[in-house]
Amino acid sequence: MSPECVIGVDLGGTKVLAGALDDDLTVHHRVYKTVHGLPQRELIDVIVAAVEEVRATAPHEVAAVGFGIPCLIDQRTGVATMAVNLPIRDMPFRDVMAERLGLPVHVDNDANVAALAEFKAGAAQGVTDAVVLTLGTGIGGGLILDGKVYRGAIGSGAELGHMVIDRDGPRCQGNCPNHGCLEVMASGTALMREGTRIATERPGSLLGRALAGGREVTGALITELAHDGDEAAIDTLALIGSNLGVGIANYLNIFNPDVVVIGGGVVAAGDLLLEPARREVAARALPTMRDHARIVVASFGPEAGMVGAGALALDELRREVA
Amino acid sequence: MSPECVIGVDLGGTKVLAGALDDDLTVHHRVYKTVHGLPQRELIDVIVAAVEEVRATAPHEVAAVGFGIPCLIDQRTGVATMAVNLPIRDMPFRDVMAERLGLPVHVDNDANVAALAEFKAGAAQGVTDAVVLTLGTGIGGGLILDGKVYRGAIGSGAELGHMVIDRDGPRCQGNCPNHGCLEVMASGTALMREGTRIATERPGSLLGRALAGGREVTGALITELAHDGDEAAIDTLALIGSNLGVGIANYLNIFNPDVVVIGGGVVAAGDLLLEPARREVAARALPTMRDHARIVVASFGPEAGMVGAGALALDELRREVA
Known part of the structure; x- marks a missing residue:
């Protein structure tokens, strides 16, 4: 060739x-x-x-x-x-x-x-079963099952952001008619919404003062202030991380994967997001699945x-x- | 041979x-x-x-x-x-x-x-992608993906009953450390628990009188009284069916299957359980997945x-x- x-x-x-x-x-x-x-x-x-x-x-x-x-x-x-x-x-x-x-x-x-990409050359290289969640405005989902991309009966599967984790939770985004989906509980949009709420509730925090000073409560701002030690920002990331962990635990029980790969802009928060997620997984997933799987950050940005x-x-x- | x-x-x-x-x-x-x-x-x-x-x-x-x-x-x-x-x-x-x-x-x-069994000779025959839920004391889960049983990285996958649909819901059963799993919301055990609760709250209902008369509130009793027109029994099945529907909608979005097969003793309730489930699915699942999949009763008992x-x-x- x-x-x-x-x-x-x-x-x-x-x-x-x-x-x-x-x-x-x-x-x-x-x-x-x-x-x-x-x-x-x-x-x-x-x-x-x-x-x-x-x-x-x-x-x-x-x-x-x-x-x-x-x-x-x-x-x-x-x-x-x-x-x-x-x-x-x-x-x-x-x-x-x-x-x-x-x-x-x-x-x-x-x-x-x-x-x-993660399977061929990134964080899921060399495994047979991987769940990939990309946290941005929404949550994108990708599945590698038995060494292949799983697409569903007509190619529309793996909408992993649209799994309910709170049946009476907030209305989901965009065209999704559901309530309490992982996407509305753990996406970048959820991070901004919860950050704004917590900033309003705690006007004395760095996050609260930033909001009062006219700044938009973005994921980047929350991450920056959390790295500076602001409890309001840290708690916001912990809340979103905990929701993410509930979703990851579900996917461990459903797929028994080798690895769960978390990508997207939100992972810039690193362990401030992922440690609360891992704690939730440790408390919720079935031990056999939990002990087998790694939870890692995506290789590709x-x-x-x-x-x-x-x-x-x-x-x-x-x-x-x- | x-x-x-x-x-x-x-x-x-x-x-x-x-x-x-x-x-x-x-x-x-x-x-x-x-x-x-x-x-x-x-x-x-x-x-x-x-x-x-x-x-x-x-x-x-x-x-x-x-x-x-x-x-x-x-x-x-x-x-x-x-x-x-x-x-x-x-x-x-x-x-x-x-x-x-x-x-x-x-x-x-x-x-x-x-x-x-359902894939080879039952309700999932001839499809490539099927989700099978067996509602009994717990909820058993089986997956046919791309025409094969999916077992996960080390063979422990498809624990489909252990997907949280209510992150702050009741503690799950047996060895599962989780809260608000589908199993604790929609199994035969959940049906008995909710039936007993509703019977206690409505002492004048047939279900309430059965409990007061010393009968155990089993799935069979609830189904029998619901077929007799008792609103308390009908509402119990509708509640469990609705929880089941939240879970089915999740599995439609995750897998984009051709068919979801519901088996186990609880399906003796028939449409009293499945119609509330279908209504929940219609309200929650992404339209592409919802319109493709059938929700049917298992062929094998x-x-x-x-x-x-x-x-x-x-x-x-x-x-x-x-």
């Missing part, structure tokens, strides 16, 4: 990040473009331009393109059946992209490809989606050759 | 049920023995006797024996790592049985083999474990031949 490479594309609600990857997942060239608020036609044009720009500078011939997109995807058709932040719902995304690019195109949920999308394209290439 | 058959054995906390099965899972001969309270040595003797009795009357040569046992099993070693009601914890059950019987022996969790244990032995035989 002559040297060739793939292009991995991470499409988010606000940006597209594309890169050329070798078969060892080394990234050669990156292109970043904003797509916030674009209507469908312009969105597709920007994505095509990003891929073509990467292709023009790729070190080898490009054999396939992989996409990670923040949508539920019906893998039988390549159509996005649910898309919160992008105007591509009910569009045959895979076929449109293959037509525009003249290349084989593979599409998966962004959280599934992030899990694939903002490039997880792009690397995983490239890994998806490589996997599909190898399947065709085999 | 000359005609041969397998023996399936369902071992419970109180009984052992063994039967000879053809390769189409037809059961030929059944032996039932009680094992309640036996110490380990006598327990093993009774099991061996039951298998030998079936073997003596089997229509063909017996090629292998499968066991479904109510334990967590480390599939790397065949050792039961957690056994609530049987004195076989930390015992090399598989190897001991193979030695005593002089036959290949395969062991799995009772809920896993019940799922296998008390013989699910025996049939599934036989199916396990057959699967392993075919794997060796292939």
Whole structure:
């Protein structure tokens, strides 16, 4: 086989990040473009331009393109059946992209490809069973089961953020009609909501004074003040970590995984988030599962989606050759 | 291959049920023995006797024996790592049985083999992805994913009853240290507990009068009175059904299965239990998952474990031949 490479594309609600990857997942060239608020036609044009720009500078011939997109995807058709932040719902995304690019195109949920990146070259390398949770605005979920990405009967599975841990909890976000999902209890959005609440209740804390001074209570601010020793910020992270731990304990009992990988912006808080999560897991999970699994931070940060999308394209290439 | 058959054995906390099965899972001969309270040595003797009795009357040569046992099993070693009601914890059950019987022996969790029975010849036949919940004293869970039983990294997965749906709910049962698990919210035990509570709160109801008259509030009594139109009994089943629905919605979002199969004694209540569950699912699950999955009653009743244990032995035989 002559040297060739793939292009991995991470499409988010606000940006597209594309890169050329070798078969060892080394990234050669990156292109970043904003797509916030674009209507469908312009969105597709920007994505095509990003891929073509990467292709023009790729070190080898490009054999396939992989996409990670923040949508539920019906893998039988390549159509996005649910898309919160992008105007591509009910569009045959895979076929449109293959037509525009003249290349084989593979599409998966962004959280599934992030899990694939961790499995191929990150924190879940060498295991057979891994649960990957990406904590951001929402919670993305990816599953590696018996050494493969698990996608469900029609490719829409692993919505791991939408597991209820508090049946009478707050209403979930976006298109989810549920209450008390892990996503509304332990995401970056939950961290900001609880941080704002605690800041209001404790006006004398550093967090309270920051809010009174007009600062937005972001995850970054909470993490910064917690590292400075502010109890209100520490308690906020402990609350979110504890909720996360309830969810992790559930996933240990359900999957008996080798490893649970936690990624996304929120993990910048490190042990201030993860120690309360681990304590909750120790108190709740069945001992056999608890004693087997490691709970670790993701290896890939903002490039997880792009690397995983490239890994998806490589996997599909190898399947065709085999 | 000359005609041969397998023996399936369902071992419970109180009984052992063994039967000879053809390769189409037809059961030929059944032996039932009680094992309640036996110490380990006598327990093993009774099991061996039951298998030998079936073997003596089997229509063909017996090629292998499968066991479904109510334990967590480390599939790397065949050792039961957690056994609530049987004195076989930390015992090399598989190897001991193979030695005593002089036959290949395969062991799995009772809920896993019940799922296998539904997949091979029951309510989950012909699908690729199924979630099987067996509601009894506890809740047994089995997973068919991508057309195979999913067991987890060391074979202890699919403890589907031990998923928290109410993080501050009641303490769970047996060896589970958790709170608000599906098992403590929607099992037969939960039905009896909530039925007793509601009977006490409503002394004028049929259920209340039955309790006052000295009857035990069993699932069978609640179901009988609900069919007679007693609102207290109907509300009890609706409460348990609603809790079950929260759990099913979680499993739809996590697995995107084709079918969710509900078995065990509690399903005798039929739609009085399942309609409230379906309403909860309709209100909570993500639409893509909800619209794809069927929620159905199990095909196998008390013989699910025996049939599934036989199916396990057959699967392993075919794997060796292939």
